[in-house]
Amino acid sequence: MPNMNPKKMPMPEQAPDVRNKNFEEVTLGYTPEMAIEEAQRCLNCKNKPCITGCPVQVKIPEFIALVAEGKFLEAAAKIKETSALPAVCGRVCPQETQCEMKCVRGIKGEPVAIGRLERFVADYAREHGEEKPVKPASNGHKCAIVGAGPAGLTCAGDLARMGYEVTVFEALHTAGGVLMYGIPEFRLPKAIVQKEIDTLKDLGVEFVLNFVVGRSETIDELFADGYEAIFVGSGAGLPSFLGVPGENANGVYSANEYLTRINLMKAYKEGSDTPIFHAHKVAVVGGGNVAMDAARCAKRMGAEEVYIVYRRSEKELPARLEEIHHAKEEGIIFKFLTAPLEVLSDENYNVTGMKCQQMELGEPDESGRRRPVPVPGSEFTLDLDCVIAAIGTSPNPLIRHTTPGLETNRKGCIIADDEHGITSKDGVFAGGDAVTGAATVILAMGAGKRAAAAMDEYIKNKQ
Amino acid sequence: MYQILKKQTLNANTKLMVIDAPHVARKAEPGQFIILRVSEDGERIPLTIADYNRETGAVTIIFQEVGATTMALGALNEGDCLHDFVGPLGKASEFDGMKKVAVVGGGLGCAIAYPQAKKLHEMGCEVDLIAGFRNKDIIILEDEMKAASTNLYIMTDDGSNGHKGFVTDKLKELIDAGNQYDAVIAIGPMIMMKFVSEVTRPYGIKTIVSMNTIMVDGTGMCGGCRLTVGGETKFACVDGPDFDGHLVDFDSAMRRGAMYKAQEKQAVERREDHCNLFKMEVK
Numbered sequence: 001m002p003n004m005n006p007k008k009m010p011m012p013e014q015a016p017d018v019r020n021k022n023f024e025e026v027t028l029g030y031t032p033e034m035a036i037e038e039a040q041r042c043l044n045c046k047n048k049p050c051i052t053g054c055p056v057q058v059k060i061p062e063f064i065a066l067v068a069e070g071k072f073l074e075a076a077a078k079i080k081e082t083s084a085l086p087a088v089c090g091r092v093c094p095q096e097t098q099c100e101m102k103c104v105r106g107i108k109g110e111p112v113a114i115g116r117l118e119r120f121v122a123d124y125a126r127e128h129g130e131e132k133p134v135k136p137a138s139n140g141h142k143c144a145i146v147g148a149g150p151a152g153l154t155c156a157g158d159l160a161r162m163g164y165e166v167t168v169f170e171a172l173h174t175a176g177g178v179l180m181y182g183i184p185e186f187r188l189p190k191a192i193v194q195k196e197i198d199t200l201k202d203l204g205v206e207f208v209l210n211f212v213v214g215r216s217e218t219i220d221e222l223f224a225d226g227y228e229a230i231f232v233g234s235g236a237g238l239p240s241f242l243g244v245p246g247e248n249a250n251g252v253y254s255a256n257e258y259l260t261r262i263n264l265m266k267a268y269k270e271g272s273d274t275p276i277f278h279a280h281k282v283a284v285v286g287g288g289n290v291a292m293d294a295a296r297c298a299k300r301m302g303a304e305e306v307y308i309v310y311r312r313s314e315k316e317l318p319a320r321l322e323e324i325h326h327a328k329e330e331g332i333i334f335k336f337l338t339a340p341l342e343v344l345s346d347e348n349y350n351v352t353g354m355k356c357q358q359m360e361l362g363e364p365d366e367s368g369r370r371r372p373v374p375v376p377g378s379e380f381t382l383d384l385d386c387v388i389a390a391i392g393t394s395p396n397p398l399i400r401h402t403t404p405g406l407e408t409n410r411k412g413c414i415i416a417d418d419e420h421g422i423t424s425k426d427g428v429f430a431g432g433d434a435v436t437g438a439a440t441v442i443l444a445m446g447a448g449k450r451a452a453a454a455m456d457e458y459i460k461n462k463q
Numbered sequence: 464m465y466q467i468l469k470k471q472t473l474n475a476n477t478k479l480m481v482i483d484a485p486h487v488a489r490k491a492e493p494g495q496f497i498i499l500r501v502s503e504d505g506e507r508i509p510l511t512i513a514d515y516n517r518e519t520g521a522v523t524i525i526f527q528e529v530g531a532t533t534m535a536l537g538a539l540n541e542g543d544c545l546h547d548f549v550g551p552l553g554k555a556s557e558f559d560g561m562k563k564v565a566v567v568g569g570g571l572g573c574a575i576a577y578p579q580a581k582k583l584h585e586m587g588c589e590v591d592l593i594a595g596f597r598n599k600d601i602i603i604l605e606d607e608m609k610a611a612s613t614n615l616y617i618m619t620d621d622g623s624n625g626h627k628g629f630v631t632d633k634l635k636e637l638i639d640a641g642n643q644y645d646a647v648i649a650i651g652p653m654i655m656m657k658f659v660s661e662v663t664r665p666y667g668i669k670t671i672v673s674m675n676t677i678m679v680d681g682t683g684m685c686g687g688c689r690l691t692v693g694g695e696t697k698f699a700c701v702d703g704p705d706f707d708g709h710l711v712d713f714d715s716a717m718r719r720g721a722m723y724k725a726q727e728k729q730a731v732e733r734r735e736d737h738c739n740l741f742k743m744e745v746k
Contacts, residue, residue: 171682173500173507173547210549212682216486237684241696248691248715250722257685265506265679271733273506273532274679275726349718396683398701 003040006109011116016329020299023185023268026326027091030120032072039068042112045104050114053102055446056083056154060099060114067117076125079118084157084200085150085445087126087192088179090119093442094320126195135204139163141459144227146213146399149177150441151233151432153200154448155455160203162456167227168205171212174264177235179441181264182256184293186300187323190263214398219406219428228462229427229455232414233448236393236433242285246343247389251277251351255286255294255390262297276301279386283307283354285340286390287317288438292324294388295332306332307382311339311359311372337361337372341379343387353383393438403428413437421451429455464544465499468521473603476528477571478537479513485520487512487550493578494556494673494705497522498681500547501535508532509678509700511575512551522550525574525603531730552681553704556671558582561645563589565637566612567630567659569651570596575673576650577604581611589613591637591644595630595651599623630655631662644668649708653717660708670708674699677720690716 012028013019019026030038042064050060058079066075079086095101095115103111143159145152148170156166174180179193201207213219213234222230239254241247258276261267265274282298284291287310298306308327310317313336317324328334335356342355358378361370400408407415407424414423414430421429431447433439469481487497496511514523528537539545556579564583568576573594584590592612596602597620609615616633618626626633634647646669649659656672663670676688676699683701690699693710697703 171549172680173549210547211486212549212552215551216490216549237682239684239686241686241689248689248696248719250719254686257679257687260679260685266504273504273730275506275723275730277722349715396701398683 002043003037005041008041008110008113008116009034009038011113016326016331019186020296020330023300025189026186029123030116032070032124035067035072035117035120036070038113039064039117041105042068043104049102049104050099050112053099055098055442056449058083058086058099058118063121064112064114064117067121072121072124073128073130075121076130079121082449083445084154085196086118087122087196088150088188089442089445090115090117090122091188092183094440096321098442123192126192133199133202135202136161136163138165138204141165142167142227143455143459144169144222144230146219146230146232147171147177147234147432147434148175148197148207149233149235149432149444150179151235151434151444151448151451152177152231153197154445155231155233155431155452156205157200157203158449158452159455160200160205162452164456164459166205168207169211169213169216169222170207170209172264173209175207175209181260182290182293184259184263184297185268186296187293212398214402219399219403219425223427228459229429231421231448231451231455232399232423232428232430232434233432233444234396234399234434235444236395236413236438238394238396238412239389240392240394242340242343242387242389242391244340244342246345247387249343249345249351250349251279251345251384251386252343253277253386253388255284255290255388256393258294258388259290259297262301268297268301277386279303279384281305281382281384282386282388283309283335283340283382283384284388284390285309286392287312287319288390288392289319289323291390292319292327292332294390296327296330298386298388299330299332303386307335308332309335309338309340309354309356309382311337312369313337313361316369335382339372339374340387344381351385351387353381354387355379355381393433395434395437399434411437418447419450420454421447422454427458429458464546465548466544467539467541470539470541473525474601476537477525477574477601477603478528479523479525479574480536480539481521481523482545482548483520484522484548484550487522487548488515488517488520491515491522491551492555493582495551495553496681496704497524497548497550498552498678499524499536499545499549501532501539502546505535505546506532507547507679507681509552509675509681511673513574513578522548525571527571530727531734534731534734549681553700554702556582556648556705558586558588561586561588563591563642563644565591565593565634565642565644565647567634567647567649567651567655568592568594568608569630569649569655570601572651572655572673573604573608576648577608577611579648579650580608584611584613591642592616593618593630593633593637595620595655597621629658631658634659635662638663638666638668646671649673653713653720656708656711657713657717660711660713664709671705672708672711673704674706674711674716675704675720676716677722690719
């Protein structure tokens, strides 16, 4: 008999005024009892629309049925058949626009908490002696992956399971990409990401860190080293700045720098070798998940006032609903319909404020969203000592500049077909933010997965 | 892990290390740099590649002990390993078509100017190398610089080696004596590079400076190293580190360089406290 409660089982979380002073995970996850009860809300419907909403097609009703029976390890194995990083996706996917948006229970009430159940299962398996995967027998073919972010990790995992000898080349000293340097500890504990990466190592994936493809070696040199197919998952790591006067003053960060110092270099820890500016009044410019992460980090670093400065209205905020909600609870102040005009600084070049302008929404632009237009005479100044630019990133030019024959578009994104990740250069596949520009973790994973299948076909056809 | 193959003390607080890093040695060119982390919890710091050997896979770095990380690095010995060592990073210097140049190095900057001079010298270029130090006790790489230049002028601020004055004095003297330089390459503290650029500006001599900004990743993903060049924002780690000295906004770059001064001082104090505790335990 299914559980007909119209609401999701709530997930326990740290109280807002406690958690905004620490970097520990905000949400605490289901207990086994909660998971079983929530799992019983799934109707196991015939056409399974939830699966079509998942970029990596996790067998959702099947794993949830196993959870309802208390077979948690079996449920974990079921998810792992199609997803390389369930503990990550269960936490950071925007389920409200993916699997859960398609859930039949969402028509009259709240959808089944698929993300929370996925997370529970992955955490349970990690903590209760999940069996180590065994490296499959080698098929004798070598593949290279450029970039150890979600796209590259997924592609590597799938190729390794097919028997390929896979090497992942990563420029930073830690694998994981944005999962390690971008998304903060309080949303995605780094130990969990590391565990998922270790699972790939058990599958035989080799990681070469501190290796900048384009500088240490080029794509063509990797082919010369014997790699038969190469997947480029180098992301979109090049930050955009505000383009207003004063943006190079001391105290103006890109969100990438601010988050890298905190997450990757652990500058939030007392006595860290990597310094960070401890600001009192911070404005984060932007409205995406990165802006929410930067604002919530700034609060946890001790800032008294943290503003989100966004040029459209609340309705257009691109960040996940859950994270906007968390940010508000933690005391982040939202300044909607506000655009920066100038960063102000003192004679020592330190930030003292930001001149802003009020906006109103005009006609829709090419993206279909109503374009913000300045309200004349509405300028005002925010007193600040730190400004964080979270207005987007684009692909790093290094690979396109050093790879002849690899076509990119006007925005510097690699041109690759969506279905297979095939690029203009023979044997080179690409996916994730390097192709789409900044998007989501799960879309990058989906692209990595499809490219792995296409690389397998490409190598088999060559023989 | 990247093993220290050789360690040499050049002066009281300047050390040379040869590191086993074949991936870096294979592609390194003069003007490029590496980023290293001494230990698992360490910060990432940029250092210029002072020399490299493609056959043995060895890369030479020269550093001055100015803060917590360089002190920790200096405390390591031959056989010890660095946790991370990534490169080559940045653009290689462009020397095409140069026939006669003046290379100007200031203090530790001489360690970076040296490979540039060496490469130019090997290309058959006439190289006047002007090296500046506070006093004669801290002069480094004298023999190497001599071998890499047509004329070597070592200046000391206090005249303790017999040649008193700043590098800018010698440079102006050489220009006024009628030397026609295709370019002046200046490497050292920002204040020195700024003044060298001011010396050459009225003569219209192309001046290339190597910008030593604060860096984190060194691959273009954060913009911590950004500076203003000709009114535009550039990232020193990918667009440089070499830039046209006549276009760089040195004043703002210097103020950005001082951003973490207080925290840098605390880190040194923490390190010294730790060392003192350690000494007490040994007793």
